[in-house]
Amino acid sequence: MKSQRILADFFRKTWYIYLFSLIFHLISNLIHVYFPKLLGQFTDKLQLGELTRGMIVDYSLLLLLVGIGHVLFHGTALYLVMYVGRKFEYLVRGRLFRHFTQMSERFYSKNGVGKLLSYFMNDVTAVRESISMGFNSTANAIMLLVAAVTMMIVSGIPYYLIAVSVFPLLLIPLIVVYLGPIIRKRSLEVQEALGRMTETAEEQFGGIRVTKKFAVEDIMERRFGKTVERIRQNQLRLVRVSSFFQALIPFLGTIALITALAFGGYLTVTKHITLGNFVALTLYVRMLMNPLQQIGNVINTIQRSRASLERLNELLSQQSDIVEPENAKSIDLSAAGIRVENLSFAYGASSHQVLKNINLHIRPGKTLGIIGRTGSGKTTLMKLLLRTYDPPTGTIWYGNTDVREMSLESLRSQVAYVPQDGFLFSTTIRENIAFYQRDTEFENVESAARQAQIYNHIVDLPDRFETRLGERGLTLSGGQRQRTSLARGLIKNAPVMILDDSVSAVDAVTEKDIIDSIQKERRGKTTIIIAHRISAIKHADEIIVLDEGVIVQRGTHSELLQEQGFYAELHAIQEEGSQHATATSHS
Ligand SMILES: Nc1ncnc2c1ncn2[C@@H]1O[C@H](COP(=O)(O)OP(=O)(O)OP(=O)(O)O)[C@@H](O)[C@H]1O
Numbered sequence: 001m002k003s004q005r006i007l008a009d010f011f012r013k014t015w016y017i018y019l020f021s022l023i024f025h026l027i028s029n030l031i032h033v034y035f036p037k038l039l040g041q042f043t044d045k046l047q048l049g050e051l052t053r054g055m056i057v058d059y060s061l062l063l064l065l066v067g068i069g070h071v072l073f074h075g076t077a078l079y080l081v082m083y084v085g086r087k088f089e090y091l092v093r094g095r096l097f098r099h100f101t102q103m104s105e106r107f108y109s110k111n112g113v114g115k116l117l118s119y120f121m122n123d124v125t126a127v128r129e130s131i132s133m134g135f136n137s138t139a140n141a142i143m144l145l146v147a148a149v150t151m152m153i154v155s156g157i158p159y160y161l162i163a164v165s166v167f168p169l170l171l172i173p174l175i176v177v178y179l180g181p182i183i184r185k186r187s188l189e190v191q192e193a194l195g196r197m198t199e200t201a202e203e204q205f206g207g208i209r210v211t212k213k214f215a216v217e218d219i220m221e222r223r224f225g226k227t228v229e230r231i232r233q234n235q236l237r238l239v240r241v242s243s244f245f246q247a248l249i250p251f252l253g254t255i256a257l258i259t260a261l262a263f264g265g266y267l268t269v270t271k272h273i274t275l276g277n278f279v280a281l282t283l284y285v286r287m288l289m290n291p292l293q294q295i296g297n298v299i300n301t302i303q304r305s306r307a308s309l310e311r312l313n314e315l316l317s318q319q320s321d322i323v324e325p326e327n328a329k330s331i332d333l334s335a336a337g338i339r340v341e342n343l344s345f346a347y348g349a350s351s352h353q354v355l356k357n358i359n360l361h362i363r364p365g366k367t368l369g370i371i372g373r374t375g376s377g378k379t380t381l382m383k384l385l386l387r388t389y390d391p392p393t394g395t396i397w398y399g400n401t402d403v404r405e406m407s408l409e410s411l412r413s414q415v416a417y418v419p420q421d422g423f424l425f426s427t428t429i430r431e432n433i434a435f436y437q438r439d440t441e442f443e444n445v446e447s448a449a450r451q452a453q454i455y456n457h458i459v460d461l462p463d464r465f466e467t468r469l470g471e472r473g474l475t476l477s478g479g480q481r482q483r484t485s486l487a488r489g490l491i492k493n494a495p496v497m498i499l500d501d502s503v504s505a506v507d508a509v510t511e512k513d514i515i516d517s518i519q520k521e522r523r524g525k526t527t528i529i530i531a532h533r534i535s536a537i538k539h540a541d542e543i544i545v546l547d548e549g550v551i552v553q554r555g556t557h558s559e560l561l562q563e564q565g566f567y568a569e570l571h572a573i574q575e576e577g578s579q580h581a582t583a584t585s586h587s
Contacts, residue, residue, distance in 0.1 A: 005313050005316075005317075006092060006095075006127075006309065006312055006313055006316065007127075007131070007309065010088055010091065010092075010131075013091075014084045014087065014088075017080050017081075017083065017084050018080075018081075018084065018135065020080055021077045021080040021081050021084075021135075021136070021139070022077075022139055024073045024074070024076045024077035024080070025073075025074070025077045025136075025139045025140055025143050026143055027069075027073045028069070028070050028072075028073030028074040028077060029140065029143040029144045029147045030147055031066055031069040031070045031073065032066070032070045032074075032144065032147070032287075033144070033147040033148050033150075033151040033284070033287075034062075034066050034151075035063065035066050035067075035070075035283070035287075036148075036151070036279070036280040036281075036283035036284050036287065037151055037154075037155050037280055038059060038062055038063055038066065039063075039276075039279055039280065039283060040155060040274075040276035040277055040279050040280030040283075041059075041276055042059050042276075043275050043276040043279045044274050044275065044276030045276075047274075047275050047276070074140075077136070077139075077140075078136055081132045081133070081135055081136040082132055082133075082136075084131070084132060085128045085129070085131060085132025085133070086128075086132075088124075088127070088128050088131055088132070089124055089125070089128050092124050092127070092312070093120055093124055095316070096119060096120060096124070096312075096315070096316070099315070099316055100116065102320050103318070103320050104320045104321050104322040104388065104389070105383070105388040105389060106321055106389065107318070107320065107321075112199040112202065112203065113199070113202050114195070114196075114197075114198035114199030114200065114201060114202035114203065115195045115196070115198065115199045117198050117202065118191070118194055118195035118198045118199075119195075119311065119312060119315055121198075122191060122194050122195070122308065123191060123308035123309075123311050123312050124308075124312070126191070126301075126304055126305040126307075126308035127305045127308050127309050127312065129301050129305060130298070130301045130302045130304075130305035130306075131305075133298070133301070134298045134301050134302050134305070137291065137294040137295060137297070137298045138295060138298050140291055140294075141288075141291035141292060141294060141295045144287070144288065144291050145169075145288060145291070145292075148284045148287060148288055149162060149166065151284070152280070152281065152284055155277060155280055156273075156277060157273065157277050157280065157281050158267070158272070158273065161260075161263060161264060161267060161273070161281065162281075164259055164263055165256050165259050165260040165263070165264070165281065165285055166256065166285075166288075167256075167259075168252045168253075168255040168256045168259065169252060169253070169256055169288065169292060171252055172249060172252060172292065172295065175245065175248060175249075176299050179241060179244075179245050180299060180303050181303075182241050183238065183241055183242055183245065183300060183303040183304065184303040184304070184306055184307050185307075186234065186237050186238040186241060187238055187303060187304035187307045188307035188310070188311075189234045189237070189238075190231065190234045190235050190238050190304075191304075191307055191308055191311060193227075193230050193231040193234045193235075194231060196227055196230070197227045197228060197231055200223070200224055200227045201224070204220055204223075204224060242300050245299075245300060246297060246300060249292055249295065250289065250292070252292070253285075253288065253289035253292050254289075256285050256288070256289075257282065257285050257286060257289065260281050260282050260285045261282060264277075264278045264281045264282065265278065321390060322387060322388070322389075322390055322408070324407055324408055325404070325405055328405065328406060328407035328408075328410075329401050329405055329406055329407065329410070330406070330407050330409075330410035331398050331399055331401050331406055331410060331411075332414075332495070333364075333398060333411075333414040333415070333494075333495040333496050333526070334364065334414075334495035334525070335364055335399070336364060336398045336399030336401075337361060337362060337363045337364050337398075337399065337526075338360070338361075338362040338385065338396075338397070338398055338496070338526065339360065339361050339362075339396070339397040340358050340359060340360040340361075340381075340385075340395065340396055340397075341359060341394065341395055341396075341397070342357055342358075342359060342395060343355055343357070343358040343359075343381075343384070343391060343392070343395040343396065344356050344357055344358070344392070344395075345380065345384060345389075345391060345392070347380075347389070353549060354377045354380045354549050355377045355380055355381060355384075355549045356548075356549045356550050357550070358381065358549075358550075358551060359551070360544065360551075362526055362528070362542075363541075364495075364526055365523075365524045365525060365526060366526060366527075366541040366542070367519075367522075367526075367527045367528075367529065367539070367540040367541050367542075368527070368528045368529070368540055368541070368542050368543070368544070369528075369529050369530075369531065369536075369537025369538070369540030369542070369543040369544070370528065370529070370530045370531075370537070370543070370544055370546060371530075371531060371532065371534065371537060371543065371544075371545055371546070371567065371570070372545055372546030372547055372566075373546075373547060373548075373566075374532075376546040376547050376548060376549065377546055377548075377549040378500070378501075378530045378546055379419075379500055379501075379530070381546075382417065382498050382500050382528070382530070384396060384403075385403070385415070385498070385528075386411065386412065386415060386417055386498075387403050387404070387406075387408065387411060390404065391403065391404070398411070413494075414494050414495050414496060415494055415495075415496045415497070415498060416489040416490070416492040416493075416494035416496070416497045416498070417489065417497075417498045417500065418485055418486050418488070418489035418497070418498065418499050418500060418502040419485070419500050419501075419502070420482070420500055420501040420502060420504055421482075422481065422482060422484070422485020422486070422488065422489075422502070423485075424469050424470065424476070424481055424484060424485065425469070425470065426468065426469060426470025427468065427469065427470070428463075428465065428466050428467060428468055428469070429458055429461075429464075429465050429466070429467050429469060429484060430442070430445055430465040430466060432469060432484055432485075432488060433445045433448055433449060433465075433484065433487045433488050433491055434488075434491060435488050436488070436491065436492050437491075437492075440491065442465075444491055445465060445487075445491065446465075447491075448487040448488070448490045448491035449465075449484075449487045450517075451487065451490050451514075451517045451518065451521055452483045452484070452486040452487035452490055452514060452517075453483055453506070453510050453513050453514050453517070454480060454483035454484055454486075454487055457480060457483075469484075478505040479505040479506045479507070479510070481505075482502060482503065482504070482505045482506065483506065483510075483514070485502070486499070486502050486503070486514070489502070490518075490521065493525075494525075495525055495526060496525070496526045496527075496528070497522060497525065497526070497527045497528070498527075498528045498530075499518070499527070499528070499529045499530065499531075500530045501530050501531060501532065503515070503531070503536055504531070504532060504533075508533075508535065511533065511535060511536060512535065515535070515536055515539070519539055533574060534557070534567070534570060534571050534574055535574070537557075538557040539557070540556075540557070541556070542554060542555070542556065543555065543556065543557060543560060543567070545560070545565070545566050545567050547566065552565065552566065553565050553566060553567050
């Protein structure tokens with residue numbers, strides 16, 4: 001069955017620890033069940049007037065030994081099981097993380113960060129509880145039950161009295177079979193609602209600045225309130241059935257105790273059993289009550305964790321839709337041209353075609369400029385070149401190799417992609433720039449910062465390149481972030497570089513400096529520049545204009561200016577804008 005896979009792998013690695021824990025549990029319980037027996041013997045001797053001072057000391061020492069032995073072995077068994085529980089968390093979280101890093105962009109666009117976090121936190125913890133504390137309580141209770149019943153028989157308590165006193169406890173499995181699936185189903189609903197809440201919280205905290213600027217805190221609060229309310233309702237549904245279940249188990253224990261008292265008391269008065277056996281019987285039944293109550297909790301926990309285990313296994317069984325062939329090729333991209341042939345693409349079967357019949361050829365070392373209205377498919381084309389989404393076979397070629405035949409490592413290590421909203425990590429500026437290769441020479445970091453026109457700003461900061469960014473550090477402006485992210489791409493000095501609207505947030509003068517330095521540094525290396533401003537791409541060897549997924553114009557800057565069309569119109573508007581800006585600044 002699917003839901004046993006993570007556990008099967010785990011038990012294969014840790015079975016011997018469980019075995020040791022079981023052995024210690026067995027020893028601790030064998031010692032523990034001597035307690036009522038010794039007290040029973042003590043009572044009988046007391047009643048018959050055979051008890052001497054020496055015997056009182058002996059019995060006290062024996063009981064002390066029983067107590068110490070039980071605590072030592074029980075404690076060790078408990079420690080071992082807690083240890084494997086933490087090991088489980090460690091291993092599964094590592095496995096989940098590796099799995100997440102292999103998943104494609106399509107997976108992340110379907111699953112929000114909050115949902116993924118809830119797998120890490122809630123689900124892993126739920127399973128850990130059941131394989132550590134759950135195992136511990138079950139092993140302890142079963143062994144205690146067997147040891148106690150055996151000891152009662154050995155002590156000469158009649159079978160029928162044991163059977164009647166223990167009978168109510170045999171109803172537990174029946175209740176479990178009936179209520180277990182209901183608890184499991186409701187707990188799956190709770191886990192899913194928790195996942196949705198984490199997702200909503202993550203999104204709302206992420207967008208808190210927008211919320212505040214639009215002063216819509218009330219709306220967001222109501223929306224979040226609804227999510228929390230759904231959790232409350234689901235949890236109440238679960239609590240109703242699980243509290244009933246948890247209360248029923250000790251109640252059965254109480255019935256067992258009452259039966260032992262009533263029936264055992266009657267048999268003692270009628271001299272069928274000794275007073276010592278009566279004391280031992282009631283102590284045994286009392287001794288069994290706590291572990292049985294724990295079994296109730298454990299079964300509850302196990303039912304809940306089965307739901308989490310199913311979610312985890314389901315997640316881990318999902319495969320990335322981007323798969324490398326077995327004999328994936330490594331290609332040297334510095335000598336390979338890029339060809340796009342009759343490429344049409346839609347994100348899903350039901351969505352519209354984002355790219356239609358694209359044909360392109362970028363010779364090695366040349367620069368391609370791409371311009372077009374927003375939503376025209378520019379970024380999508382880049383995602384396909386990087387194979388973050390799969391293009392149809394035979395549509396994208398590096399040299400003579402289909403991108404789908406290439407090893408992803410070879411492809412992505414040789415392409416530097418700089419997106420518009422480059423994410424920066426909460427670490428130093430230096431580490432953000434040297435992200436691709438942390439141990440690179442400091443001079444390279446400085447040089448990349450100079451090329452991206454961010455150097456002067458960084459050296460003005462108190463800790464210069466060691467300044468921390470992010471949550472507890474400095475926050476950069478949009479343009480500064482963009483240039484830091486650009487430096488991160490430039491330092492890679494990759495054979496192919498893609499700038500996806502990467503200078504959109506900088507002023508026109510800085511943009512010119514950046515483009516000049518890119519032109520100089522990337523001479524002889526393939527570069528693709530996507531921009532909304534003509535000034536950023538006019539030096540390109542070829543420029544294409546995309547409109548609704550179709551290449552509607554192509555040529556050099558001067559060729560395109562000769563044609564009637566989007567490019568010339570845009571040029572006129574942007575020229576007019578910049579002349580107006582210059583005139584205003586002079587006046
Ligand atoms: N992950 C996705 N799933 C489904 N549709 C998508 C996805 N990403 C983009 N699209 C759609 O594909 C179309 C092209 O988007 P794309 O991001 O490629 O445009 P773009 O030209 O880069 O736009 P911009 O200039 O605004 O960055 C849009 O209609 C967009 O809604």
